[in-house]
Amino acid sequence: MRTVAVLGGGIGGLAASYYLCKSPQVAKVILLESSNRFGGWLWSTRRSDGGVFEHGPRGIRPAGAVGRNTLNMVEDLGLSGEILPVTYSHDASKNRYLYVNKQLHKMPSGISGLLRTVPPFSRPLLFSIATEIFVKKSKEEDESIHSFVSRRLGKELADIAVDSLCRGVFAGDCRKLSVRSCFPVLYNAEQRRGSLTLGMLLGSGPSQVVPPGPLSQRSVKESWAQWSLRRGLEELPESITDFLQRSRRVQLHRETPIKCISYSASGWTIHLEDGTITADHIISALPAKVLSSVLPSSCQPLIQKLQDISCVTVAVVNLQYEGSVLPVTGFGHLVPSSEDQGLLGVVYDSVPFPQHNRSEGLTTRLTVMMGGAWFQEVFGSPDAVTEEQLLERATEAVRLHLGVTSAPSWSWVALHKDCIPQYYEGHFRRVESMRSFIKNNSLPLSLTGSSYDGVAVNDVIYSARTAVEELLGNGI
Ligand SMILES: Cc1cc2nc3c(=O)[nH]c(=O)nc-3n(C[C@H](O)[C@H](O)[C@H](O)COP(=O)(O)OP(=O)(O)OC[C@H]3O[C@@H](n4cnc5c(N)ncnc54)[C@H](O)[C@@H]3O)c2cc1C
Numbered sequence: 001m002r003t004v005a006v007l008g009g010g011i012g013g014l015a016a017s018y019y020l021c022k023s024p025q026v027a028k029v030i031l032l033e034s035s036n037r038f039g040g041w042l043w044s045t046r047r048s049d050g051g052v053f054e055h056g057p058r059g060i061r062p063a064g065a066v067g068r069n070t071l072n073m074v075e076d077l078g079l080s081g082e083i084l085p086v087t088y089s090h091d092a093s094k095n096r097y098l099y100v101n102k103q104l105h106k107m108p109s110g111i112s113g114l115l116r117t118v119p120p121f122s123r124p125l126l127f128s129i130a131t132e133i134f135v136k137k138s139k140e141e142d143e144s145i146h147s148f149v150s151r152r153l154g155k156e157l158a159d160i161a162v163d164s165l166c167r168g169v170f171a172g173d174c175r176k177l178s179v180r181s182c183f184p185v186l187y188n189a190e191q192r193r194g195s196l197t198l199g200m201l202l203g204s205g206p207s208q209v210v211p212p213g214p215l216s217q218r219s220v221k222e223s224w225a226q227w228s229l230r231r232g233l234e235e236l237p238e239s240i241t242d243f244l245q246r247s248r249r250v251q252l253h254r255e256t257p258i259k260c261i262s263y264s265a266s267g268w269t270i271h272l273e274d275g276t277i278t279a280d281h282i283i284s285a286l287p288a289k290v291l292s293s294v295l296p297s298s299c300q301p302l303i304q305k306l307q308d309i310s311c312v313t314v315a316v317v318n319l320q321y322e323g324s325v326l327p328v329t330g331f332g333h334l335v336p337s338s339e340d341q342g343l344l345g346v347v348y349d350s351v352p353f354p355q356h357n358r359s360e361g362l363t364t365r366l367t368v369m370m371g372g373a374w375f376q377e378v379f380g381s382p383d384a385v386t387e388e389q390l391l392e393r394a395t396e397a398v399r400l401h402l403g404v405t406s407a408p409s410w411s412w413v414a415l416h417k418d419c420i421p422q423y424y425e426g427h428f429r430r431v432e433s434m435r436s437f438i439k440n441n442s443l444p445l446s447l448t449g450s451s452y453d454g455v456a457v458n459d460v461i462y463s464a465r466t467a468v469e470e471l472l473g474n475g476i
């Protein structure tokens with residue numbers, strides 16, 4: 001392989017470039033990013049007083065093949081000493097809350113949490129789990145998450161717990177999201193074991209093989225539930241960028257938006273604002289809709305399918321309060337759509353990562369997330385809403401939900417337009433048919449990034465690795 005162009009310099013494009021760079025088979029890697037920085041949604045503000053605020057992801061899970069894979073990369077980049085782990089026994093792992101009927105309720109955990117009736121639920125969770133074993137498996141090839149959970153565990157759990165969970169991961173509506181694509185473990189447990197309960201007890205099928213490196217082994221030994229980095233998660237893309245800059249085979253281009261791409265027998269031509277670049281193969285780590293807008297019209301069937309993968313907009317408001325202001329301790333709370341459509345949830349950042357608090361004087365850091373699938377309905381056009389409106393709505397939620405009446409001593413409002421792709425029912429078929437089109441037409445193109453195979457940072461990195469392995473026809 002002579003030249004591979006990687007489109008989009010978020011964590012997906014950086015990871016693809018990293019894996020390409022590891023292989024001697026590739027002569028040249030060209031990474032093209034439209035904005036003035038690499039990292040995409042991994043974005044941390046570091047203040048001069050020591051405070052670190054995350055505007056995108058704030059914690060990564062170490063578990064599973066995808067979690068091990070990321071830790072192996074982190075170790076290879078020399079970031080092991082920067083890790084901030086949060087163990088399973090930490091309050092942030094044990095305590096998560098739901099805000100229902102204008103009150104915070106701790107989500108049931110442990111055996112006693114399953115046996116008792118825990119508000120806002122009207123019966124013990126064990127009842128739903130025990131009866132779930134006898135529910136017949138579906139013959140449908142996909143289903144909405146809400147329909148799946150209602151059928152197997154009851155409507156109450158679907159309406160409150162699962163509705164909130166989908167807002168806290170996809171900022172999305174569980175009535176539209178696909179169980180098969182968003183929660184493959186649940187789908188496979190039903191298909192392979194006939195039940196979620198049996199699937200959890202017996203395992204729901206083979207998982208990818210990723211041998212754990214020393215850092216991943218440490219995460220198991222020390223029981224990590226999630227981790228961040230000392231200077232915030234943006235340290236990860238910064239470190240990959242440094243790694244790539246050290247290679248003479250890699251060209252990194254910021255402020256280089258791709259205008260369109262064309263294909264001929266001699267390969268791809270990528271049209272930029274001020275010139276063109278040629279490549280033998282393209283790995284796209286662009287959001288699906290952006291890729292659809294730059295592809296040549298000869299790819300019409302692919303363009304159509306890419307356009308069907310839409311994204312939601314999330315407003316992220318970081319708040320710093322003086323002193324210790326939280327009435328409870330834990331990861332944060334989620335708000336079901338029946339309680340408040342626009343307010344998705346509040347993360348209590350100071351609890352899992354106190355190391356990111358300002359170095360002098362006690363502070364509490366919170367992040368309020370708003371909008372998602374309900375953005376337009378609640379706030380109107382993202383282009384018309386003001387920062388003042390979003391800040392006001394966020395501080396009002398903190399006052400009502402957590403009883404914090406003081407004004408924040410620092411705040412940051414970010415409007416993330418089209419930031420989380422929504423895997424609606426039938427997503428897996430759309431992705432399958434896009435990849436078939438590429439294969440059947442022998443297009444030297446790979447699809448990676450959060451639009452296809454999972455939205456978590458771990459999933460995006462693993463998808464980049466898979467794209468490179470498939471391209472080079474070997475393991476990395
Ligand atoms: C608020 C929020 C909280 C999250 N929390 C978590 C979490 O706690 N844990 C977790 O695991 N995940 C979390 N995620 C998800 C995760 O951060 C994202 O799914 C992931 O970062 C997406 O990476 P990506 O590279 O696929 O896409 P992006 O980050 O969107 O990268 C795409 C890149 O393409 C560039 N681009 C766009 N158009 C062009 C063009 N024409 N030419 C060139 N470049 C272009 C963009 O500028 C961008 O840099 C969160 C996401 C958000 C938004």
Ligand SMILES: C=Cc1c2[nH]c(c1C)Cc1[nH]c(c(CCC(=O)O)c1C)Cc1[nH]c(c(C)c1CCC(=O)O)Cc1[nH]c(c(C)c1C=C)C2
Binds near residue numbers: 097165171332333345
């Ligand atoms: C309130 C909105 C959001 C919060 N986080 C996100 C949104 C949209 C985005 C997000 N959160 C997680 C992921 C990755 C999923 C993964 O597979 O690793 C993404 C894209 C992690 C996560 N956050 C919550 C859960 C249950 C998970 C899954 C992994 C885990 O169990 O740790 C819950 C949660 N998210 C938010 C809050 C306030 C909250 C619960 C109290 C914020």
